[in-house]
Amino acid sequence: MNLSAWPWLELTLLLPLMGAAVAALIKTPNTAARSSLAFLIGTLACATGAGLTFTEGTVRSWHGFAVDEVAAPMLPAFALLHFLTLLGTAKSRVSPMVCVRLLLAAFVNLGAVTAQDGWGIVTLLALGVLLPLWDLLSRGAPARGFLLHMLLFVPLLIVGWRMAENGQELGYGLLLLALLLRGGIAPLHGWLPTLFQGAKYGAAMVFVLPLLEVLAALRLLLPATPVWMLDAASMACLVTAVYGGGMAVVQDETRKFYAHLCVSQTSLVLFAVMLHTSNGLTAALCLWMSSMLALAGLAFSIRALEARFGALALHEHHGYYEQVPGLAVCFLITGLASVGFPGTIGFVPMELLISGSVEQGLWVSGTLAVAAMLNGIAIMRAYFALFTGKRPTTSVSLQVTPVERVGIVIITVVVFLGGWFSPGVVSSRHGTADKLLDRSSSQGTVHPGR
């Protein structure tokens, strides 16, 4: 049986759509969740298959979608993110519409990463905005701030790409601005804490964590954006990385803490992209995956805690360790992985980033190290606030459920094994980074001094 001839890509894209259609027809929340989980497992398997067949040398394309060197490793990672998001949704909070939105988000994200045409990416990025908005409106949460930001993002994206296609420099500027807004770069990040506070965690996660702005920057911006624009954007990202870290340290609400952590991490990845060097791009590609998986794991723990204890404040000690030690370990490991702790999936990418930035000056590396330091402090503060303190007494068992345990096992194994398999991942990402740079230089962009 020739597995590489299987329609992995087609199935990866169609299964979430089919799952969404099926979930929309189901009335019972639990049945909808089970069916969606089955579709997401299938998507994960097919995405892995698509990634593996690409590494074996088989290139498949289908109606403007294709698996290439950027998409191949990200497909399984994206599918895993959506699978974990549904796995971490508490039974009491799941509904058929939640499943539909999640599966549609899976389609949008997987489609965007495999889309080869610029307009395809732009369309999917613009469509993706509707899902969290739908969630916000369905919950009756304040959505105007998010809507205003996105009303700025979508036209900037469309007009920017239209002008950029015609070779106008302003187009790249507008596109860059749109992507910085989507990435939550300060001062355009106001929508991110609002989204995490108002929307369901799952909806916010699948909108923010895939970091589609990084993808768009790689595919749309890098080929021809003037260097001075990239340099200016990289400085904005650098400042945001420190700002997000500092804000995460002082937050008193878990959701805002998480939102600012996302702001800081996204800025680090975008900064690496904007460096536009071989090292920088390699770091960006590695950090993209590691940040996404680590932050997904962190969110998994926080959601499981919120499902048990409600909204969590960080200015007091809750003492949940004794009741849910598994979640405590998961929180700590994934949190530390996101800041590049040795032995985890984030270590090598973070080292690469900090070393790769030294060409800009030692102070730039120092600033990145400070951002990582602040994130590390924020994570440890949150850990102590959530898991240490006097044990609350409860009349019912709050132990980790078997489904949650599966999630914890997957996350911790991925975070640790990712650390051990870093060399192979880095060398493949380095090849991809060089190809992206070659493509940009072949399109005539001159980058003096790089």
Next chain:
Amino acid sequence: MPAFDKVLSGLGLLVVAAPVLLLAVFFGAFLCNRRLQEHTIGRLIQGTITISLLAAVTAGVLMLWHRIAQHPIELGDWVITPHYHLKFEFVLDLLSLSYAGLTLVLCATIGAFSTRYLHRERGYQRFFVLFGVFLLGMLTASLSDTVETLFAGWELVGLSSVLLIAFFHERPSPPRNGLRVWVVYRLCDVALLLAAILMHEINGAGDFDHLVGKNAWPAHDPLLIGPHFTLLGVLFIIAAAGKSALVPFSGWLPRAMEGPTPSSAVFYGALSVHLGVFLLLRVSPVLDSSIWLSVFLVLLGLATSAYAYLVGRVQTDIKSALAFASLTQVGFIIAEIGLGFRYLALVHLLGHACLRTLQFLRAPSLLHDHHQLENAIGARPREEGVMWEGRLAPGLQRWLYRFALERGYLDSLLDKCVARPFVASFRALDALETRWARLLDGERPPAAQPKPAPRPPS
């Protein structure tokens, strides 16, 4: 002698591999949701340390027998791109084997002590998991031959240290103090990270032998002169100052005593507090690159000793008093390194760590020991010695007493100059952001609270 080299490399790797396997067992138990029995944990710890220690001793004896001063163990290039090179490499030499041997001997002692001391303690397994992480971190840092390997071990030691300070986590103060130590550690880790990057910039690699030459420690080939090396030296000193609680980072040391006694002994009496010293010994040729670095190091060491001596005199609990006594000696060792006495510093370090571990472990039974001493001699032991402070002017005495009681105002200084402005400015930004978000969402800002009427003067 390739076969002999392979034996040495194998033994060196076994030293580190044993704790890795121990942690893999703990991790497997976590994944399978299984709680290990106390005696199983005890045996695992015992077995791990025995294997590591036997491997280290055998390697040391073989090297002495064959008169080999150093033996690098290359694990290959972890990550290699044309512009970046990340390498994990160990080295067996006098310094690394001495410190690894010390680590294993003291960890074996503490491990045996802890199995009884923490019997039926709620966090028994948690303690030994963190102990395993600490052991791995110490051994990795001790044997490291590249700055990245050292950094990995350094971070593991820091993490386990902080989590052990917060071990009794039902009380509010251990986590609070743990967080404070974490902040200092992270701050100094930035310096080590920057030093690593600078090393890559200077040599194109993070290998220590690229920096100081192929000769065995403490000799070095090239003369390292230049502003790059001075900056590198400064970064290494900052990193070491944080880890070894040198002035002005000494404030975290008494806070670290919140943890269980065995961890206090192994961390702050013996091993962790000396890790900064070890780092300076490892990179000592860099410190020779500038006379100002050496002078600065001597002054830093002496200032730390003086500070720790004064503060230690007024401590009222035995663990804090021992911690400051330990710091006094660490300051002297740092001064010795600055003066260029590398062997003396190493011997001082080894002896001091052993003595202090013994004192920490006997600390819980101090009264019992004292009673036994009184029974043996049939009277209360006479207090001897001269209190030189008595010869100072009364005003100065009072000032010194207050200075010592307030631990040199170091904590309050860091609070006032760093922590509070940082938190205040970011909280102000947060308030601004919240107002902006409310404005965008069309929400009304919360009504301003009326100011309370001023209280009449009593």
